[in-house]
Amino acid sequence: MTTSQRESLGVGLLGVGVVGSAVARALLEGRTQQTVPGSHPLVLKQAVVRNLESERPVPRDLLSDDVASVVDNPDVDIVVELMGGEEPASSSIRAALKSGKHVITANKEAIAKNGDELIALAEANGVRLLYEAAVGGGIPIIGPLSSDLLANKIQSLRAIINGTTNYILTRMTAQGEAFDDVLADAQALGYAEADPTADVDGWDAMYKIAILARLAYGASVPLDSIHREGIRPVTASDIRNAATLGYTIKLIAVARLEEGGLLVRVHPALIPNSVPMAKVDGVLNVCEIEGDLVGPLWLQGRGAGPEATASAVLGDIIRVARAPKTINPPRKLSSPPALLEMSDYECQYYLRLVAKDQPGVLAEVAGILASRSISIDSVLQMDSNPEAGTADIVLTTHPAREREVQQAVEQISAVSSIEKFASLLRIEPYGDTPA
Amino acid sequence: MTTSQRESLGVGLLGVGVVGSAVARALLEGRTQQTVPGSHPLVLKQAVVRNLESERPVPRDLLSDDVASVVDNPDVDIVVELMGGEEPASSSIRAALKSGKHVITANKEAIAKNGDELIALAEANGVRLLYEAAVGGGIPIIGPLSSDLLANKIQSLRAIINGTTNYILTRMTAQGEAFDDVLADAQALGYAEADPTADVDGWDAMYKIAILARLAYGASVPLDSIHREGIRPVTASDIRNAATLGYTIKLIAVARLEEGGLLVRVHPALIPNSVPMAKVDGVLNVCEIEGDLVGPLWLQGRGAGPEATASAVLGDIIRVARAPKTINPPRKLSSPPALLEMSDYECQYYLRLVAKDQPGVLAEVAGILASRSISIDSVLQMDSNPEAGTADIVLTTHPAREREVQQAVEQISAVSSIEKFASLLRIEPYGDTPA
Numbered sequence: 001m002t003t004s005q006r007e008s009l010g011v012g013l014l015g016v017g018v019v020g021s022a023v024a025r026a027l028l029e030g031r032t033q034q035t036v037p038g039s040h041p042l043v044l045k046q047a048v049v050r051n052l053e054s055e056r057p058v059p060r061d062l063l064s065d066d067v068a069s070v071v072d073n074p075d076v077d078i079v080v081e082l083m084g085g086e087e088p089a090s091s092s093i094r095a096a097l098k099s100g101k102h103v104i105t106a107n108k109e110a111i112a113k114n115g116d117e118l119i120a121l122a123e124a125n126g127v128r129l130l131y132e133a134a135v136g137g138g139i140p141i142i143g144p145l146s147s148d149l150l151a152n153k154i155q156s157l158r159a160i161i162n163g164t165t166n167y168i169l170t171r172m173t174a175q176g177e178a179f180d181d182v183l184a185d186a187q188a189l190g191y192a193e194a195d196p197t198a199d200v201d202g203w204d205a206m207y208k209i210a211i212l213a214r215l216a217y218g219a220s221v222p223l224d225s226i227h228r229e230g231i232r233p234v235t236a237s238d239i240r241n242a243a244t245l246g247y248t249i250k251l252i253a254v255a256r257l258e259e260g261g262l263l264v265r266v267h268p269a270l271i272p273n274s275v276p277m278a279k280v281d282g283v284l285n286v287c288e289i290e291g292d293l294v295g296p297l298w299l300q301g302r303g304a305g306p307e308a309t310a311s312a313v314l315g316d317i318i319r320v321a322r323a324p325k326t327i328n329p330p331r332k333l334s335s336p337p338a339l340l341e342m343s344d345y346e347c348q349y350y351l352r353l354v355a356k357d358q359p360g361v362l363a364e365v366a367g368i369l370a371s372r373s374i375s376i377d378s379v380l381q382m383d384s385n386p387e388a389g390t391a392d393i394v395l396t397t398h399p400a401r402e403r404e405v406q407q408a409v410e411q412i413s414a415v416s417s418i419e420k421f422a423s424l425l426r427i428e429p430y431g432d433t434p435a
Numbered sequence: 436m437t438t439s440q441r442e443s444l445g446v447g448l449l450g451v452g453v454v455g456s457a458v459a460r461a462l463l464e465g466r467t468q469q470t471v472p473g474s475h476p477l478v479l480k481q482a483v484v485r486n487l488e489s490e491r492p493v494p495r496d497l498l499s500d501d502v503a504s505v506v507d508n509p510d511v512d513i514v515v516e517l518m519g520g521e522e523p524a525s526s527s528i529r530a531a532l533k534s535g536k537h538v539i540t541a542n543k544e545a546i547a548k549n550g551d552e553l554i555a556l557a558e559a560n561g562v563r564l565l566y567e568a569a570v571g572g573g574i575p576i577i578g579p580l581s582s583d584l585l586a587n588k589i590q591s592l593r594a595i596i597n598g599t600t601n602y603i604l605t606r607m608t609a610q611g612e613a614f615d616d617v618l619a620d621a622q623a624l625g626y627a628e629a630d631p632t633a634d635v636d637g638w639d640a641m642y643k644i645a646i647l648a649r650l651a652y653g654a655s656v657p658l659d660s661i662h663r664e665g666i667r668p669v670t671a672s673d674i675r676n677a678a679t680l681g682y683t684i685k686l687i688a689v690a691r692l693e694e695g696g697l698l699v700r701v702h703p704a705l706i707p708n709s710v711p712m713a714k715v716d717g718v719l720n721v722c723e724i725e726g727d728l729v730g731p732l733w734l735q736g737r738g739a740g741p742e743a744t745a746s747a748v749l750g751d752i753i754r755v756a757r758a759p760k761t762i763n764p765p766r767k768l769s770s771p772p773a774l775l776e777m778s779d780y781e782c783q784y785y786l787r788l789v790a791k792d793q794p795g796v797l798a799e800v801a802g803i804l805a806s807r808s809i810s811i812d813s814v815l816q817m818d819s820n821p822e823a824g825t826a827d828i829v830l831t832t833h834p835a836r837e838r839e840v841q842q843a844v845e846q847i848s849a850v851s852s853i854e855k856f857a858s859l860l861r862i863e864p865y866g867d868t869p870a
Binding site: 022026031032034035036037038132137138139140143144147148149150151152153218276279291292293294295296297298299300301302305307308310311312314315317318319322323325326328329331332333334 | 457461466467470471472473567572573574575578579582583584585586587588653711714726727728729730731732733734735736737740742743745746747749750752753754757758760761763764766767768769
C-alpha cells in the first residue's frame, strides 16, 4: 500500500505546554511523514489549552479550551494527553477510549493510579493506550518491556528515573552542598518545580516504577504496596560518609523478584562506586533490566526535557500510524507474583547517630544490634562537635532484615546518650545473588 | 479475542545449534504462551539440521535434513533461520518469503549483504522479515531503531558490537598480553572461532553496522562503502602507549552524519578514558544512538550467547504471534544521505614509528607532517631497544584529514632513518561537535 492510498489519521492534543508544543510542531511540519514514509499521514485536528490567549505553535483555529472538542471530535482518531496530573487527565483518557480513540499519554500519575482500569478499557474498545513517554523521557523502556523482551521472565528492574533528585544528589556529592541550597538552585534553573514534593519525596519515581513493574511482571502493583522514601533526609554529611566508605547516594526505584514474591521500593541508597550506576549523574536516567534469557541490560539517556519526551510521544503516535488496527494489550499473568512488604527485605544498612561524646555509647548501641542478631560491618566516628559535646557515629551492618533494623532503631533512639537517630539508609546489593 | 479463539502459528527452524536449541526448548515448553497470554499459540512443526544423528532437544519426528521440509511446509507460518553465513541461508530466506512465510533470522551476514532485496521481497509478499538477533545479541537495538525512535533524525550510531574483539582487547589492556596469545586463549575458551577472521578483521562488526545504518538512515549501505579495519595490527605496545596518553583501544563501528553525508567505518580507535565507552569490557556490547529529539541514548548488554540471542529471536517470534497481519517495512527514504569516503574523514591520529636511534629523525618526521599542515599534539619516545639501535616514536596529531595523513605516512615510511611505520590509529572524537 502506498502513502497516497492510506487514509490520514486525525490527532487531537490535550495540553500544549513545552512537550505539547514540540509534538505539535513535529505534526505541523510533517516530520513523521518524512521520517517514516508509508505510514498513515497524521493531521493535527484540534488542540485543547487552558488559556486561549497564550502564544502557541498551533494555528488559532485549531485551538479550543474544551476537552470535549478533542475527545468527542469525530475527526480525531488519536488523542494525545499531555495535561499531567491525575485529574482531569484520567477522565479525559477514559472518555477518549470509550469513544473509540487511541490514546497516547506521558502521564505517569494517571497510568500508575488508573492504569489497570484504562488498559482494560482500551482493550474493550479495541483501541490502543500507549505511554512510552511516561517513564524515562525518550529512552525506550516501555517499548522493550512491552515487546522486545516478552520472552523473558524479568528478574529485576533497577532504575534512576527521577532527574530532579539525581541532579540534586549529584550536586550535593560534587560540591558538598546542603539539600536545601541545591534545591533552591535547581528551582531557579528550572530543574525542580516550585512545589518539589512529587520529585524529592519519591512520588514521581514511585509512579514510574509502578508502571514498569506492571509491564515486567504482568501484575497489578497498587501504589500502597510500594515502599517510598524521598531524599529530603539525606544530608551533606551522609553523602560525605558514604564517599568515605566507597559509595555514592542515589534515589533508586527497584522492582525485583525476591524469595516469595515481588518487592517494589523507592528510596535513597548507597551504591558501590565500583558499579556504573554510581556514575549516572545529573539529569540522566537509567533502567537496568535483568531477564532470565537476555541477562543484564542497561538503557540510559535523558530522562526529561521537551524534545526527549516528544520523541517518545511521537514514537507512540507513529506506532499507531503504522498499524492502527493492531491491538496488543500488555502482558497480564493469571498468577502474578505476590507483592512483598519492605519489612521482610534484607540488605546491608548504613546508620548514623548523633551521640553524646561520652564513654559506653558505642557499647550500648552494639549491644542493641547484637540482641537482634544484626552484626556490624564497620564503624566510623565522624564530625565531632566539641561545643555541643556530640559526635556522629556511622555504622554499616552486614545483611539484616528491615523489620529487625527498624526495631533496633527505635530502641537506639531511646538510649539516653543518643542525641538523635539521624539517618537510616540502605546499601544496594550488587553481585550475582540477592543479598 | 481470547487465546482459545486464536489460531495457532506453525514454526519451522532452520538450524538447531546452541541458539536453535534454546529457541526450540522455549517453544516446546510453551514459554511464549506463559509470558504473553493472549497471543497466537506457537507450535514447533519442523526443524532442519545438517546431521540427523546428533543429540537435539527436538523430538525425532520433527527433525529433517531437508530445507524444503520447512520452507515448503504448508503448516509452517514462521521460518526461523539460524544457519548463519550467506549461503544457503539467503536462498532459504528468499524461498520462505516467496512462499508467504514470515522469516526471523539472526543472520547478520545474509541481512547485511542481501537485506535490501530480502526486505523488498518480504514487503511484496505481505510477510515480515525480522532480525533483532542479528545485532547485539538480546539488546533491543533493531527494535528501537525500527519503532520507538522513528520520529528522530538519527545523527550518530557508535557501537562496540563484536564481543570477541572486545574480549581480546580487554585482556590485552588488563594484562599487557600480546594479540596472538590472547587469541589462542579466547579460542580455547570458546570466545573466538577456530577461524577468527570474521571477528578480528572487523567483518562481523561491519555487517552489523551496515544493518543498523540502513535502519537508522533509511539508506542502502553497500558493504564496499564501509571502511573496515580489524584489530590484528594493534600491539601490546600500542595499548600501553594509549594508556599513557589517557586512552583505551576498542574496536568501534560508527555510522555518523558528517558534513556532506553519512560515513560508516569500523576500526580500532583510542577512546578517552573519561567516557563510558572506554569501560565497556569483555564480551559486553553497547550501542550509542544520538537522535535529534531524544539526544544521546546508551543501550548495553550481552552481545552474544545462546540465551541472549534466543531472547531476541523469541521476541521477534512473539511480535509475529501478536500481530501476524501487521507489516511494517523499515524506514526507506527517497533521498537518503550520500555515503562519504574515509579519505575525507577528519580526526586526531595516533602514529607509532620504529626509528633508528639517531639525531634528526623527529625533525624529519615533523617536517613531513608540517608540509601537509598536520600539526602535532604530543610526542612520546618509548621502548628504546639499545641492541637494535631503535626506539618507538609515538605521535598524536591535532585533527587532520585521513587523505593527508595517509600520504604523510607513505612519505614517512620512505625516510631512511625510519625502520618501520608501525601503527596508525584514530582517536575517536567526543564532545558536542564533530572533530
